[in-house]
Amino acid sequence: MEEGLLLLRIELLLLDSAPTTSEHFRGLQFFSRGRFGQHVARSMVSSSTSRPDTAEAASTALPLDTRVPATVITGFLGSGKTTLLNHILTSQHGKKIAVIENEFGEVDIDSSLVASHSSVAEDIVMVNNGCLCCTVRGDLVKMLLKLVKEKKDKFDHIVIETTGLAKPSPVIETFFSDELVSRYVKLDGVVTLVDCKHAMRHLNEVKARWVVNEAVEQVAYADRIILNKFAFMILCWLVDLVNDAELDALTRKIKHINGMAQTKRAKFGKVDMDFVLGVGGYDLDRIDSEVHSESCHDEYQHCNDEHGHHHQLHHKHHHHDHKHDAAVTSVSIVSEGTLDLDEVNDWLERLVDEKGEDLYRMKGVISVNDSTGRFVFQGVHSILEGFPGKPWGPDEKRINKLVFIGRNLDETSLRKAFKGCLL
Numbered sequence: 001m002e003e004g005l006l007l008l009r010i011e012l013l014l015l016d017s018a019p020t021t022s023e024h025f026r027g028l029q030f031f032s033r034g035r036f037g038q039h040v041a042r043s044m045v046s047s048s049t050s051r052p053d054t055a056e057a058a059s060t061a062l063p064l065d066t067r068v069p070a071t072v073i074t075g076f077l078g079s080g081k082t083t084l085l086n087h088i089l090t091s092q093h094g095k096k097i098a099v100i101e102n103e104f105g106e107v108d109i110d111s112s113l114v115a116s117h118s119s120v121a122e123d124i125v126m127v128n129n130g131c132l133c134c135t136v137r138g139d140l141v142k143m144l145l146k147l148v149k150e151k152k153d154k155f156d157h158i159v160i161e162t163t164g165l166a167k168p169s170p171v172i173e174t175f176f177s178d179e180l181v182s183r184y185v186k187l188d189g190v191v192t193l194v195d196c197k198h199a200m201r202h203l204n205e206v207k208a209r210w211v212v213n214e215a216v217e218q219v220a221y222a223d224r225i226i227l228n229k230f231a232f233m234i235l236c237w238l239v240d241l242v243n244d245a246e247l248d249a250l251t252r253k254i255k256h257i258n259g260m261a262q263t264k265r266a267k268f269g270k271v272d273m274d275f276v277l278g279v280g281g282y283d284l285d286r287i288d289s290e291v292h293s294e295s296c297h298d299e300y301q302h303c304n305d306e307h308g309h310h311h312q313l314h315h316k317h318h319h320h321d322h323k324h325d326a327a328v329t330s331v332s333i334v335s336e337g338t339l340d341l342d343e344v345n346d347w348l349e350r351l352v353d354e355k356g357e358d359l360y361r362m363k364g365v366i367s368v369n370d371s372t373g374r375f376v377f378q379g380v381h382s383i384l385e386g387f388p389g390k391p392w393g394p395d396e397k398r399i400n401k402l403v404f405i406g407r408n409l410d411e412t413s414l415r416k417a418f419k420g421c422l423l
């Protein structure tokens with residue numbers, strides 16, 4: 001076993017359709033090589049103590065999560081991150097927000113921009129000079145812990161603005177890998193700002209094989225994507241910075257990389273607060289509705305029909321875009337049927353074992369044998385967590401929905417493996 005990699009046994013609890021004995025649950029076991037340590041085992045263990053007695057109870061059985069939610073704002077240089085942050089700080093959302101600013105370089109400019117705009121006296125702005133994603137990740141841990149230990153009563157949400165050149169993954173990992181952080185703070189969502197005028201160039205930029213394209217990574221990890229700066233104000237006139245065709249092409253490109261995130265157009269980062277705060281991107285009890293709404297509620301996405309026709313639409317673009325950037329893509333599987341639990345377990349275990357490094361995000365709502373309810377799961381790299389979801393309606397079609405985002409995903413083999421799990 002590689003150094004630092006632990007073989008974790010993750011107990012995912014599944015409610016049997018007719019629980020008559022003490023065996024109310026069957027263990028669905030995912031084995032993962034955990035880059036992120038023990039967090040999953042912790043959350044699964046705590047889930048198991050709830051022991052709901054009915055399928056309905058199962059959907060609400062997750063223990064009350066009292067951890068402070070944290071939102072990570074990411075996006076390329078100049079895409080509008082600080083502008084969005086100021087919009088958040090000056091909006092009416094009833095939350096007291098603590099901000100962690102990451103300023104790369106010695107001169108702290110962004111924090112003064114934030115502070116000068118903020119109308120809320122109690123805002124706590126902490127600045128970290130350096131790149132959160134590399135050398136000073138330890139500082140992020142220290143700051144988060146300092147906030148929750150020393151200023152706990154002064155805020156109820158944390159917003160972290162990363163530098164435009166930051167890879168989001170190490171920041172995301174912090175919420176799972178550091179035991180203390182994961183005990184007090186939960187990642188609520190990753191919001192990525194995209195500069196409509198310049199994003200395509202950054203996304204298409206060809207890098208050496210071992211060099212990360214930050215712009216692509218920032219889109220890939222997002223729960224919410226704001227297509228910012230599509231228009232420009234001159235003397236009360238709104239002038240388009242990009243035309244409809246350019247906007248459509250950019251939207252397709254983004255959906256090709258990340259078919260999971262909801263997208264919205266904005267001027268100066270002006271979006272509704274519930275689009276960016278309280279996203280619940282990693283909450284298992286939100287995944288069911290999220291996976292569904294992701295295919296229907298996006299501003300630019302056409303609604304899926306139940307047989308995945310929407311996906312086929314993307315599929316077309318997928319092959320077109322493939323020529324330009326094959327590295328990071330998303331694959332969605334929407335298919336009716338019931339899956340064999342043991343086969344799913346084997347498949348996902350194998351997948352995270354072999355491809356964990358390359359699997360950025362995955363989410364799914366599936367129908368498994370002998371269960372009256374949905375099973376929902378979500379994962380980040382080698383972390384997988386799952387829980388019984390809402391019961392299926394008596395006449396409801398059991399539509400499985402799975403989304404994978406990652407590097408060099410083999411769509412054909414994912415689909416084949418999924419089919420192999422169908423009963």
Ligand SMILES: Nc1nc2c(ncn2[C@@H]2O[C@H](COP(=O)(O)OP(=O)(O)OP(=O)(O)O)[C@@H](O)[C@H]2O)c(=O)[nH]1
Nearest residue numbers: 076077078079080081082083164228229232267268
């Ligand atoms: N035209 C136009 N300008 C915008 C919009 N949003 C932000 N800007 C401007 O773009 C510039 C950069 O915005 P910031 O919010 O500082 O961008 P950032 O992502 O925080 O920038 P870095 O911290 O350098 O990465 C500022 O002058 C903003 O006023 C928009 O929707 N339209």
